[in-house]
Amino acid sequence: MTREIPAKQLEWLSAEVAAWQRDGIVDDDTATAVLARYRAGRKASVLRLISVLGAAFVGVGLISLVASNVDRMSPLLRFAGITAVWIGAVVVAEVLLRRDPTADDGHGTLGVGAARVIAVAAYGATVFQAAQSLQVPAYSSSLLGCWALGALAYAYASRGIGPLVVGIVTLVGWFGWAVGERGDSAAAVIVAVVAAAVVATSVSAMHEGGPVAHFAPPWAYIGALLALGGLFAAAIPDAGEEPLTAAPTLIAVGAAVAVAGLATVRGSQQVRLEVTASVGVLLATLLLLGWHPDDAGGRATLSAAELTHAVVATALYLAAAVWCGVVGVSRERPQLTNLATAALVIFVTVQSFGVFAPLFSGAALFLVLGVILIAVGALADRGRRRLIEEVAE
Numbered sequence: 001m002t003r004e005i006p007a008k009q010l011e012w013l014s015a016e017v018a019a020w021q022r023d024g025i026v027d028d029d030t031a032t033a034v035l036a037r038y039r040a041g042r043k044a045s046v047l048r049l050i051s052v053l054g055a056a057f058v059g060v061g062l063i064s065l066v067a068s069n070v071d072r073m074s075p076l077l078r079f080a081g082i083t084a085v086w087i088g089a090v091v092v093a094e095v096l097l098r099r100d101p102t103a104d105d106g107h108g109t110l111g112v113g114a115a116r117v118i119a120v121a122a123y124g125a126t127v128f129q130a131a132q133s134l135q136v137p138a139y140s141s142s143l144l145g146c147w148a149l150g151a152l153a154y155a156y157a158s159r160g161i162g163p164l165v166v167g168i169v170t171l172v173g174w175f176g177w178a179v180g181e182r183g184d185s186a187a188a189v190i191v192a193v194v195a196a197a198v199v200a201t202s203v204s205a206m207h208e209g210g211p212v213a214h215f216a217p218p219w220a221y222i223g224a225l226l227a228l229g230g231l232f233a234a235a236i237p238d239a240g241e242e243p244l245t246a247a248p249t250l251i252a253v254g255a256a257v258a259v260a261g262l263a264t265v266r267g268s269q270q271v272r273l274e275v276t277a278s279v280g281v282l283l284a285t286l287l288l289l290g291w292h293p294d295d296a297g298g299r300a301t302l303s304a305a306e307l308t309h310a311v312v313a314t315a316l317y318l319a320a321a322v323w324c325g326v327v328g329v330s331r332e333r334p335q336l337t338n339l340a341t342a343a344l345v346i347f348v349t350v351q352s353f354g355v356f357a358p359l360f361s362g363a364a365l366f367l368v369l370g371v372i373l374i375a376v377g378a379l380a381d382r383g384r385r386r387l388i389e390e391v392a393e
Helices: 007-022 028-035 042-067 075-099 110-133 141-158 161-182 186-207 213-234 246-266 269-290 304-330 334-356 363-392
Strands: 003-005 038-040
Touching: 003 007, 007 028, 007 038, 075 110, 075 141, 110 141, 110 161, 141 161, 161 186, 161 213, 186 213, 186 246, 186 269, 213 269, 213 304, 213 334, 246 269, 269 304, 304 334
Parallel strands: 003 038
Antiparallel strands: none
């Protein structure tokens, strides 16, 4: 049976096989036999995306059905019905997986992925329905946390990417909700977000080379997103006006450092570098939040302290974004490199607005920012392409 691989990977393999033929390593029959084992899977990827989106719509529909509180059915009947959908989707996914002769490490056909997404969505609907029957407020963040834990447990039990993505998204949603409720200052929330980024990056690093190595990229993406987003917020001068609360901040930083330490002990040299860099972003965040430059008080020019703060924040963010881009290239994760490039462009544009707003007004300000945006975008894209070439070499 032939195996589907990305079109670019098949193109690379064809070029390599042709080089082997020229060098006399393989003959024509062997080269033909090797290439016959693979086929481009671009259309399959599109179909997989459509299938998973359809499953997601079905899951949202199930949750909406529960949330609408259908009066024609009793709570017990609604709970039994949604539970049956949840368990039925799990069973269907496993049956389809067993019937797939090409399944490996939890991967299966399009139907397997769709059934798994429906299963985790139905599980979330079951959680909310059970809470409704027990008179638990629907706006409690703990319900989202239960959904996230169940989705992650199912993901690791089935080794399915779909449940993992749902679990990570709901986990981040629960974390943001819980931190927003309990955080008494913006600075404490920012520290918690960057600490979560360290944990996500460490979890991704610990998956490298393991039985669920295909789980590493999603954790790495969310770690980079939280790190760059948190550092972005910390670079705003007003973000650190309120003092950090000692206990929550120490707990968040301590937990992040503990998980990072575990990852560095078990990981390779590259893993240690990646985790150490994430801890460095956390330290940079604490530095920016603890740095309170003097306010220029509406003057036409920035004070020396404010200008220094902007320059240092830009340098730190540039280093963090470039590192994310390097990791994306070295790990062959182009989405991570694109994320770092976009984040850098947006950050420099916003910082430029803060620097030039006191100097220009009206149309002049928009002209200056437009020129800066075009220049930064062009330079960032050029740097991204050169980074890919150099790291590849």
